[in-house]
Amino acid sequence: MIVRILGEGQYRLDDEAFGAVSQIDDRVQAAADADDEAGFATALTELVDAIIAHGVPLAADEFEGSDAIVPGHGTTLEEARELLSSEGLIPN
Amino acid sequence: MGLMGRFTTIVKAKASKALDRAEDPRETLDYSYEKQLEMLQKVRRGVADVATSKKRLELQAAKLEQSVEKLDGQARQALQQNREDLARAALERKKNVQLQLQGIDQQRVQLQGEQDKLVVAEQRLTAKVEAFRTRKETIKAQYTAAEAQTKIGEAVTGVSEEMADVGLAIERAENKTETMRARAGAIDELIESGALTDLTDGRDSIDRELEQLSVTSGVDTELDQLKAELGSGAPPAEQLERGEDKQ
Numbered sequence: 121m122i123v124r125i126l127g128e129g130q131y132r133l134d135d136e137a138f139g140a141v142s143q144i145d146d147r148v149q150a151a152a153d154a155d156d157e158a159g160f161a162t163a164l165t166e167l168v169d170a171i172i173a174h175g176v177p178l179a180a181d182e183f184e185g186s187d188a189i190v191p192g193h194g195t196t197l198e199e200a201r202e203l204l205s206s207e208g209l210i211p212n
Numbered sequence: 213m214g215l216m217g218r219f220t221t222i223v224k225a226k227a228s229k230a231l232d233r234a235e236d237p238r239e240t241l242d243y244s245y246e247k248q249l250e251m252l253q254k255v256r257r258g259v260a261d262v263a264t265s266k267k268r269l270e271l272q273a274a275k276l277e278q279s280v281e282k283l284d285g286q287a288r289q290a291l292q293q294n295r296e297d298l299a300r301a302a303l304e305r306k307k308n309v310q311l312q313l314q315g316i317d318q319q320r321v322q323l324q325g326e327q328d329k330l331v332v333a334e335q336r337l338t339a340k341v342e343a344f345r346t347r348k349e350t351i352k353a354q355y356t357a358a359e360a361q362t363k364i365g366e367a368v369t370g371v372s373e374e375m376a377d378v379g380l381a382i383e384r385a386e387n388k389t390e391t392m393r394a395r396a397g398a399i400d401e402l403i404e405s406g407a408l409t410d411l412t413d414g415r416d417s418i419d420r421e422l423e424q425l426s427v428t429s430g431v432d433t434e435l436d437q438l439k440a441e442l443g444s445g446a447p448p449a450e451q452l453e454r455g456e457d458k459q
Contacts, residue, residue, distance in 0.1 A: 126377050126380060127381050128332075145214040145217075149214045149215045149217075157438045183343075183347065183367040183370025184370050186373060188217070189216065189223045189224070191219060194325070199218060
C-alpha cells in the first residue's frame with residue numbers, strides 16, 4: 121500500500137503496517153467527531169509517525185498514485201476541516 | 213469513513229481535476245509537464261509572498277516596540293510629576309500594545325512554519341518535475357501505443373497527486389497570509405490613527421496632560437534657564453530664527 125502524508129511525501133507500507141495505521145486512523149476520526157482538538161493532535165501525530173516508522177519513502181522518480189492520503193504533522197482539527205470542506209465533502 | 217479515507221477522496225478529486233487528457237497521449241505528457249512548471253512557479257511565488265508578509269509583521273512589531281518605549285517613558289514622567297493616575301493610564305496602554313506584539317509574534321511563528329513547509333514542498337516538486345521530464349522523454353522515445361498509454365497514465369497520475377498536494381500547501385499558506393494581512397492592516401490603521409498608543413482616552417491625552425504639567429510646573433525652571441542663557445551672551449531670538457532659516 122502507498123500512503124501519502126500531505127506535504128511530507130509518499131511511503132510504501134506492507135499490509136500489516138497499513139492495518140495498524142488504519143486502526144490509528146479510526147482514533148483520529150473519533151477525536152475529530154468528538155471535537156477533541158488535543159486528542160486529534162495526539163492521534164494524528166501517532167498516525168503520521170507510524171507511517172514514517174513502518175514505511176519506505178518513495179523516490180522522486182517513482183510515479184504512483186496513493187492508496188491512502190493523510191494530513192501532515194501539525195495539522196490542527198480546524199485546518200483538517202478547512203481542507204476537507206473546501207469541496208464540501210464533510211460537514212463540521 | 214476515517215479521516216484517511218476522506219483525505220484520500222478529496223486529494224484524488226483535486227488531482228483528477230488537474231488531469232486534462234489530450235487526444236494524443238504524448239501531448240498529455242507535455243501538457244502535464246507545463247502544468248508542473250506552472251505549479252513550481254506558483255510555489256516559489258508563495259514562498260516569496262510569505263516572506264514579504266513576515267517582513268511586514270516585523271516592521272509593525274518594531275513600530276509597536278517604539279510605542280511601548282514611549283508609553284514607558286510617559287509613565288515614568290507622570291510618576292515624577294506625582295500623577296499616578298496618568299502613569300497608570302500609560303501603563304495600561306503599554307499592556308495593550310504588548311498584547312498586540314504577542315499576537316504579531318505568534319503570527320510570525322506561524323508564517324515561518326508555512327514558509328518552511330512551502331520550501332520543502334518546492335524542493336520535492338522540483339525533484340519530481342525533473343524526474344518526470346526524464347520519464348517523459350523516455351516514454352516518447354519508446355512510444356508503442358498500448359504500453360505507452362499505461363506508462364503515461366501512471367506518470368501523469370502520480371505527478372498530479374503531487375501537484376494537488378503542493379496546491380493545498382499553497383492554498384493554506386495563502387489563507388494564512390491573507391488573515392495576517394487583514395490583521396496587519398487593522399493594526400496599521402490603529403497605529404496611524406494613534407489609537408493604539410492611546411487606547412483608553414482621546415488622542416494623545418497622556419501627552420497633553422504631561423505637557424500641561426510640564427508647562428505649569430516647569431515655567432519657573434525654564435525662565436531661569438532662559439535668563440541664564442541670555443545672561444551668558446546668547447543671541448536674541450530673532451537672530452536665532454534667521455540662523456535656523458539658513459540651514
